[in-house]
Amino acid sequence: MKFWRPGITAKLFLAILTTCIVLLIIMHWAVRISFERGFIDYIKRGNEQRLQLLSDTLADQYAQHGDWQFLRNNDRMIFEILRSFERDNDHEDDRGGGPEPGMQRDRAMGDNRGAERGMENEEPPPPPPGPPPPHGWRTQFWVVDQNNTVLVGPRGTVPDEGNRRAIVVNQKTVGWVIASPVERLTRNTDINFARQQRRTSWLIVGLATLLAALATFPLARGLLAPVKRLVEGTHKLASGDFSTRVTTGSQDELGRLARDFNLLASTLEKNQQMRRDFMADISHELRTPLAVLRGELEAIQDGVRKFTPESVLSLQAEVGTLTKLVDDLHQLSMSDEGALAYQRTPVDVVTLLEIAAGAFHERFASRNLNLSLDLQSTSGRVFGDPDRLMQLFNNLLENSLRYTDGGGQTQIQATTRDGKLILRFADSAPGVSDEQLTRLFERFYRTEGSRNRASGGSGLGLAICLNIVEAHGGAIHAGHSPFGGVTITVELPLEGEQSREV
Known part of the structure; x- marks a missing residue:
């Protein structure tokens, strides 16, 4: 059975989309918990306000009647008081402002007195079945007297942990208004509202996930387009196509x-x-x-x-x-691989150069070439291998001997500058072009004219010189000679400027 193995684009797409989904779900639950807690807190504050209004209104009624006889078995009165709160709230909401507690209490008392006058002229109607419907209340409530006798409220035990508001008349507590604690939503309207908000929240999560998927896929493809180009280029490079190149469209x-x-x-x-x-x-x-x-x-x-x-x-x-x-x-x-053995010691390069020039003096004279040294009493001590340095000087002198026309000259200069010993090997005609100067240290490269294979060279001498100089931490380069030929300049760090590593 062959399983699907996603590529890097699919992996990045799934990673970004999964992250978005997780964040959306976390936000959904956070908003839901915050909403439910905030809604319950809102209900608690509303109930506390209604408890305060109801306790103040009942305190005024108690002051008028002198006892609780007017409230016993009179659920209709509580109903009218609560209805007056509703009418005041609706009236104030229509005007755009909230009612003052004193105004609500006064209006409730006026409504109650009107209800009492109407009750004197006619038989009171039977009370509604069950407790009065407290609009805006999400909890059960009770009214008890100073002896904790229930005057109004549902049957059952009055909760000890409920919210209480004392009914105070002439600085004396004559009763309490008690509401059950709000721990969760109990009314159908509140539960339906919470369910609607939950469904809406999940719908938003679904739509946001769809939008995230639509935005993530082209984003993942765009981000990984350079990687795909690199992968294709690497495959071509591995197959031997070294001419392949990739476009660089960014600075990251x-x-x-x-x-x-x-x-x-x-x-x-x-x-x-x-x-x-x-x-x-x-x-x-x-x-x-x-x-x-x-x-x-x-x-x-x-x-x-x-x-x-x-x-x-x-x-x-x-x-x-x-x-x-x-x-x-x-x-x-061997010099390319660093396999040449370098036995480094402090060596006087000027003395070594004089020895090498003395060995070539007769050969230069046999070809009617003048070999001169301009050392300016320089004492250049470097930390290097005298055998390899002698090989370097022999190759450079051999190069000048072979590729200089008869009757010419070769001059060797030695100077020190900026902690370096600078050696110049300048010969006479024939010279070379600027393009040829840049290729003199290439293997098997020979210039046209007298500097060719007929002189007996293999075209490897200067390449070996390059490796020897670089192994000593120096530099070598070619330039035009003031005598019409080529100047080879060698720069070697002096003994105090180079670390002694064998």
């Missing part, structure tokens, strides 16, 4: 992630191209000496050329070319 975290993705894809594409070029260059570099060796051997084998010491020297020269190329590749691969 997803936008920065998209830019980093494009940078990664560009780097992978560049590395892939460099790897292809590197393999092509290696095969090309190996093909030439191998072709020469094969031609020489076939010529000797076919008798076209005799096996003489001169032919052996020619073969050895091609083998030497292959050996040097393989050694350079080995040195370059």
Whole structure:
């Protein structure tokens, strides 16, 4: 059985929608509880006000009659008093204001006196069955005398915890008006009203949930659109399509992630191209000496050329070319991986440079090249590997020796500035263009003209120099020479500016 596995869009949609539903339900219950409690409090305040009005009115009636005989078995009188409260409330509500308690009491007393005069002329009608209907009251109430004898009210025990209002006449308590406590809704109208509010609240929750779903789905799709583009781009990148790019339409975290993705894809594409070029260059570099060796051997084998010491020297020269190329590749691969052993000690680079220049002096003189040093009495001590630094200087001097026309010159300068030792290797013509300067440190790269394969170089010397300088925490770059050739500038941190980590 295959189960449905939601994607990230569906998960985000469900997460947001679930959160909205939970919040709506919590708000619904909070509003419902607040409404019920507020409604009950409203009923309590209304009952307390009516208790006060009723106690004041009964106090005035007691003062007129002198005892409670007028109220015993006279439920009609209580009914008329309550009805007078209703008429006063309705009348005041129509006028837009609430009645004063004194005015209500006076009107109730006038109505009661009118009722009493009418009762003198005719037989009093039988009282209505059961307790009088107290409109606006949500609880049962009783009127008791000073002996707690029930005068008016339903049968049953008078609750001790009910609300009481004393009936005071001439600063003497002659009775009480008692109402049962309001703990829940009991009247049908109140219950129906609460049910209607509950249904309306649930209807609002349902409509709000529907609106939340309609708004959440496009929101989730819009938020995850950049993520989907990144996912598709990652699939293409994993399949080997390094030319893929994603659009960056925002400045937030997803936008920065998209830019980093494009940078990664560009780097992978560049590395892939460099790897292809590197393999092509290696095969090309190996093909030439191998072709020469094969031609020489076939010529000797076919008798076209005799096996003489001169032919052996020619073969050895091609083998030497292959050996040097393989050694350079080995040195370059180890320097790329950091596998070259660096035994760092404090070393005087100027002294090391003088030794390297002295070793090349005769070779420069044999090609009618002038090698000069302008060290300005500089003492540059760095924390580095003297063997690797000597390899660096030998490669740079070999580069100038091979790629400088006869009768030219090479000048080496050494200065210190800002805690760095700066070495400049400047040679004479031929020069290179600005575009070629930026590619001199690429592997197997050679410029046109005299700086080509005919000079015997593999095109790896400057790439190895770059790795050695960077391993010492320095920098190397190329520029135009004042003598018409190329200037290679090496910057190495002095001993006090570099941490000694072996």
